[in-house]
Amino acid sequence: MRDSDALEKNPLVSRSALEAIHGQVFGWALSRCNYDDAVAEDLVQEAYVELLTGRAAFDGRSSLKTFVFGVVQNLARSRFRRIATRLRLLQTFATHDEQVTDTTHDVDVSSRVWQAVRDLPARQRDVVELVFCRELTVEEASQVMGVTAGTGRVHYDRAKKALRQKLESERDND
Amino acid sequence: MTERDRELENTLRRAMPRDAGEPSFALTWEAAERRADQGRRRLHVAAAAAVAVIGLAVVVDIAEPPQEALEYIEVAELLNSTYWSAPSDVLLPTWRVDVYQEVPNLLESTDVYGGALL
Numbered sequence: 001m002r003d004s005d006a007l008e009k010n011p012l013v014s015r016s017a018l019e020a021i022h023g024q025v026f027g028w029a030l031s032r033c034n035y036d037d038a039v040a041e042d043l044v045q046e047a048y049v050e051l052l053t054g055r056a057a058f059d060g061r062s063s064l065k066t067f068v069f070g071v072v073q074n075l076a077r078s079r080f081r082r083i084a085t086r087l088r089l090l091q092t093f094a095t096h097d098e099q100v101t102d103t104t105h106d107v108d109v110s111s112r113v114w115q116a117v118r119d120l121p122a123r124q125r126d127v128v129e130l131v132f133c134r135e136l137t138v139e140e141a142s143q144v145m146g147v148t149a150g151t152g153r154v155h156y157d158r159a160k161k162a163l164r165q166k167l168e169s170e171r172d173n174d
Numbered sequence: 175m176t177e178r179d180r181e182l183e184n185t186l187r188r189a190m191p192r193d194a195g196e197p198s199f200a201l202t203w204e205a206a207e208r209r210a211d212q213g214r215r216r217l218h219v220a221a222a223a224a225v226a227v228i229g230l231a232v233v234v235d236i237a238e239p240p241q242e243a244l245e246y247i248e249v250a251e252l253l254n255s256t257y258w259s260a261p262s263d264v265l266l267p268t269w270r271v272d273v274y275q276e277v278p279n280l281l282e283s284t285d286v287y288g289g290a291l292l
Contacts, residue, residue: 022202026196044197044202045205045209046209048203049209052207053214113185113189132186167182
């Protein structure tokens with residue numbers, strides 16, 4: 001059924017439905033860009049632009065949250081692919097005096113547990129975040145990540161195993 | 175889900191970083207709408223420019239006179255239609271007889287006199 005505030009180019013998406021998941025979408029965008037607020041806000045805006053213009057068309061086969069998370073994920077991927085290309089060019093042509101800033105070290109890591117999550121390979125980290133922080137099922141998380149449910153489950157199991165080992169070894173060291 | 179899974183899940187949920195306050199949905203939405211409009215406007219400008227370029231090309235093509243079709247001319251006809259005369263030809267009708275027919279034949283003799291032609 002079409003909502004009264006449904007988007008013109010995306011009839012199955014309503015403004016109020018987006019507003020309801022806005023906080024979670026922003027949280028997901030934050031984690032896609034090393035918790036840089038400005039970049040995350042820009043990513044969310046871009047995702048809304050995709051929905052407004054109909055370039056990202058929601059067909060109702062998944063939940064809206066899964067779909068919008070997927071849009072944010074794809075936008076972040078293409079954005080960082082562009083940045084990585086520029087960085088490679090800079091590194092190729094820059095003089096030795098120039099330093100390319102790595103922002104990953106600027107992030108304040110508040111807990112050892114979450115540091116353990118961050119140390120996981122990207123896909124495992126993503127599935128853990130989506131399942132535990134964003135409350136998606138493993139199948140939904142797999143859709144967001146663009147992998148099959150089977151592959152998602154493998155990443156999920158490996159992530160749990162790796163985290164358990166790491167946390168237990170840290171506990172033993174203490 | 176096993177007991178160990180549940181324990182891990184609880185540990186992760188407790189450690190999960192809380193998102194800082196997200197920007198207002200209304201502001202983000204307005205900004206997105208503006209961006210979408212800008213994109214649409216840019217698309218319209220690009221489309222108008224493309225139409226203008228195509229229109230200009232069509233106008234230029236129409237303004238240019240059509241090339242005349244090639245015509246084949248018979249060689250004999252061509253030769254009949256042209257006449258060339260040398261600048262000195264004007265002298266011929268008057269002087270031809272004198273110049274070409276009444277020139278004295280100076281070296282006609284082959285008689286030898288004293289080892290040389292007479």
